[in-house]
Amino acid sequence: MKFNKKLENISTYEAGKPIELVVREFGIEPKDIVKLASNENPYGCSINVQHAVNEILPHMAMYPDDSMMKLKNGLIKRFDIAEENVIIGSGSDQIIEFLMHAKADENSKILINSVTFAMYEIYAKHVGAEIIRTSSQEHDLDEFYQLYKEQNPDIIFLCTPNNPTGDAIDTKEIMEFIARIDSETLVVVDGAYMEYAQFKDASKKVTPKELIERFENVIYLGTFSKAYGLGGMRVGYGISHADIIKELYKLRPPFNITTLSLEAASVALEDAEFVNECIALNFEEMKRYEEFAKEKKIDIIESYTNFVTLCFDGNRNSTEISDALLRRGMIVRNLSGYGMNAIRVTVGTKEQNDRFFELISELL
Amino acid sequence: MKFNKKLENISTYEAGKPIELVVREFGIEPKDIVKLASNENPYGCSINVQHAVNEILPHMAMYPDDSMMKLKNGLIKRFDIAEENVIIGSGSDQIIEFLMHAKADENSKILINSVTFAMYEIYAKHVGAEIIRTSSQEHDLDEFYQLYKEQNPDIIFLCTPNNPTGDAIDTKEIMEFIARIDSETLVVVDGAYMEYAQFKDASKKVTPKELIERFENVIYLGTFSKAYGLGGMRVGYGISHADIIKELYKLRPPFNITTLSLEAASVALEDAEFVNECIALNFEEMKRYEEFAKEKKIDIIESYTNFVTLCFDGNRNSTEISDALLRRGMIVRNLSGYGMNAIRVTVGTKEQNDRFFELISELL
Numbered sequence: 073m074k075f076n077k078k079l080e081n082i083s084t085y086e087a088g089k090p091i092e093l094v095v096r097e098f099g100i101e102p103k104d105i106v107k108l109a110s111n112e113n114p115y116g117c118s119i120n121v122q123h124a125v126n127e128i129l130p131h132m133a134m135y136p137d138d139s140m141m142k143l144k145n146g147l148i149k150r151f152d153i154a155e156e157n158v159i160i161g162s163g164s165d166q167i168i169e170f171l172m173h174a175k176a177d178e179n180s181k182i183l184i185n186s187v188t189f190a191m192y193e194i195y196a197k198h199v200g201a202e203i204i205r206t207s208s209q210e211h212d213l214d215e216f217y218q219l220y221k222e223q224n225p226d227i228i229f230l231c232t233p234n235n236p237t238g239d240a241i242d243t244k245e246i247m248e249f250i251a252r253i254d255s256e257t258l259v260v261v262d263g264a265y266m267e268y269a270q271f272k273d274a275s276k277k278v279t280p281k282e283l284i285e286r287f288e289n290v291i292y293l294g295t296f297s298k299a300y301g302l303g304g305m306r307v308g309y310g311i312s313h314a315d316i317i318k319e320l321y322k323l324r325p326p327f328n329i330t331t332l333s334l335e336a337a338s339v340a341l342e343d344a345e346f347v348n349e350c351i352a353l354n355f356e357e358m359k360r361y362e363e364f365a366k367e368k369k370i371d372i373i374e375s376y377t378n379f380v381t382l383c384f385d386g387n388r389n390s391t392e393i394s395d396a397l398l399r400r401g402m403i404v405r406n407l408s409g410y411g412m413n414a415i416r417v418t419v420g421t422k423e424q425n426d427r428f429f430e431l432i433s434e435l436l
Numbered sequence: 437m438k439f440n441k442k443l444e445n446i447s448t449y450e451a452g453k454p455i456e457l458v459v460r461e462f463g464i465e466p467k468d469i470v471k472l473a474s475n476e477n478p479y480g481c482s483i484n485v486q487h488a489v490n491e492i493l494p495h496m497a498m499y500p501d502d503s504m505m506k507l508k509n510g511l512i513k514r515f516d517i518a519e520e521n522v523i524i525g526s527g528s529d530q531i532i533e534f535l536m537h538a539k540a541d542e543n544s545k546i547l548i549n550s551v552t553f554a555m556y557e558i559y560a561k562h563v564g565a566e567i568i569r570t571s572s573q574e575h576d577l578d579e580f581y582q583l584y585k586e587q588n589p590d591i592i593f594l595c596t597p598n599n600p601t602g603d604a605i606d607t608k609e610i611m612e613f614i615a616r617i618d619s620e621t622l623v624v625v626d627g628a629y630m631e632y633a634q635f636k637d638a639s640k641k642v643t644p645k646e647l648i649e650r651f652e653n654v655i656y657l658g659t660f661s662k663a664y665g666l667g668g669m670r671v672g673y674g675i676s677h678a679d680i681i682k683e684l685y686k687l688r689p690p691f692n693i694t695t696l697s698l699e700a701a702s703v704a705l706e707d708a709e710f711v712n713e714c715i716a717l718n719f720e721e722m723k724r725y726e727e728f729a730k731e732k733k734i735d736i737i738e739s740y741t742n743f744v745t746l747c748f749d750g751n752r753n754s755t756e757i758s759d760a761l762l763r764r765g766m767i768v769r770n771l772s773g774y775g776m777n778a779i780r781v782t783v784g785t786k787e788q789n790d791r792f793f794e795l796i797s798e799l800l
Binding site (some may be wrong): 112126129134136142177191322326327328 | 437438439440443446447455456457460471474476477479480481485486489490493494495496497498499500501503505506526527529530533537538539540541555562619620622652653661665666667668669670679680683686687689690691692694695696697700
């Protein structure tokens with residue numbers, strides 16, 4: 073059977089290996105596996121969330137409140153925005169998918185950073201759009217602007233802090249950049265790890281309200297998968313001008329968020345104490361990675377997230393190292409597929425990090 | 437900002453009103469609201485499912501096992517198929533979305549029944565495809581064949597039992613029909629309510645294995661939202677030839693099913709006793725609707741599902757009746773949007789049905 077031609081170019085996203093897979097492939101007991109590959113919150117999720125979800129388990133049979141009013145009200149309050157400015161997706165991934173289908177097609181160009189979140193390219197291929205990449209590894213907004221002038225892209229993605237490198241752009245730079253972009257080009261500011269960045273350095277904090285008050289062609293993306301500890305529940309959001317949100321809504325499948333996920337995210341949003349504690353612990357533990365890298369003479373990119381990127385020199389190979397770690401039950405993300413001789417490691421709990429240092433030391 | 441032209445023609449799906457909305461709109465207390473509008477399982481979900489999900493609440497922080505091995509193994513066993521024959525979606529809706537993006541575009545035609553599941557048309561519009569409808573209200577496969585010959589559609593949807601009318605096609609007829617369709621045309625057999633139909637009448641039972649062994653151009657769709665009592669968890673599946681599944685996989689976003697939903701569906705699949713009890717109770721209670729309709733001289737379509745469709749004559753108006761019911765806290769589905777002077781009512785528990793008969797009797 074014949075299928076649409078654009079499918080020929082689609083590759084599937086390589087997710088961090090789940091623990092289940094390592095159990096199956098290497099026969100390692102689940103208790104002996106440490107997964108530091110997908111930047112989940114190593115402290116889990118708020119106990120308040122667990123209690124709230126437990127309360128509504130009998131509601132699993134009922135379709136979700138498709139207006140998502142409870143969660144929307146939480147986001148409206150948190151970001152001081154109006155209802156017309158927000159859309160909720162099955163992870164912020166789904167908002168990226170909506171954006172691509174709303175704004176791009178096989179004649180479109182999408183401008184992204186050389187190394188950045190893989191889903192931008194994957195969803196671009198879904199609509200047959202062309203990907204334009206910068207050459208610099210960190211977001212260089214001068215280069216972005218030059219490519220914008222040359223290529224006239226339909227969508228520009230700024231991922232800050234950037235995944236999988238952890239660096240973040242100064243907010244001032246972002247605002248100045250967007251001011252130079254014409255109003256027909258959509259600028260996406262993906263703040264999946266923003267809670268971490270703004271904790272570490274106020275100059276990296278992007279405020280959605282400011283963005284959308286100043287610009288009509290910008291959408292901010294956020295997620296519950298990282299700092300809020302709900303990676304398994306698939307909830308993200310987009311904040312933008314009402315005209316953009318309205319178009320994205322046309323592409324939203326009904327009931328795109330489960331009944332339990334809506335409740336989990338709503339309650340998670342209220343437990344700021346849990347989130348702040350996790351973030352504080354994250355940066356405490358991150359210091360150990362910085363010290364470890366210094367000691368072992370490994371380059372580490374300064375991180376504004378809950379992960380660190382360790383860049384190896386020519387004497388070491390990230391694929392060999394990550395494979396060897398995997399066989400020992402330690403799952404990290406090899407960045408060779410991103411053209412980097414590096415691994416990305418989620419900053420885990422103290423015990424998880426102890427184990428990482430122990431295992432990788434055997435390999436260095 | 438300009439968006440893709442195809443968005444101009446997209447209307448959003450009108451979901452059954454959730455209880456939350458009625459609470460907000462009419463100020464009726466949740467305990468006084470009965471929702472018989474979305475064909476959820478009125479007996480909820482299996483207690484085994486609730487226990488299993490409760491056990492893994494701390495896992496909400498972890499991304500799902502994206503290989504979905506546990507649930508896939510359950511489906512493989514249940515349907516006696518291979519892993520390469522199955523794909524899992526966020527509701528069977530999402531499989532419809534994949535199919536549309538894989539097989540159709542703005543030059544395509546999609547053949548559907550005159551009155552059928554609304555999402556076929558909505559997803560067709562997402563890709564700009566043209567919808568061709570039969571004139572007959574029940575699936576008339578002779579008319580389907582005639583339109584197929586005239587219009588050469590890319591996809592044909594057979595919804596059996598059909599939503600929102602409840603009637604089902606004989607399996608023999610389906611097999612004979614597909615045998616006459618060329619191998620480049622994809623035939624979708626949507627069996628969202630199949631568990632109910634096969635309980636009531638073996639001649640309506642479509643077996644996915646038989647379908648895909650005999651035809652390379654067919655996909656069977658199933659869901660956990662109805663008989664399995666997991667409407668809120670968004671899990672459905674497609675069973676087809678490996679070549680089709682492989683293409684659909686290219687369009688599947690990673691982590692499209694939540695961690696808790698995967699567990700819920702896996703455990704639900706094992707509790708056949710719960711499902712069978714619910715279905716038996718459903719048809720027991722359905723008899724009361726049939727008797728009520730006879731007594732009140734209302735036409736009722738013979739149903740192979742967990743809902744009934746009551747068709748009014750010219751003296752009664754389905755919009756007025758459903759609005760009046762809504763103001764009294766009884767949510768049913770008005771089918772005026774489908775061109776029918778009818779309401780669709782989920783067969784509820786004994787108490788819910790008592791309440792329906794009481795309230796509608798006041799209006800007739």
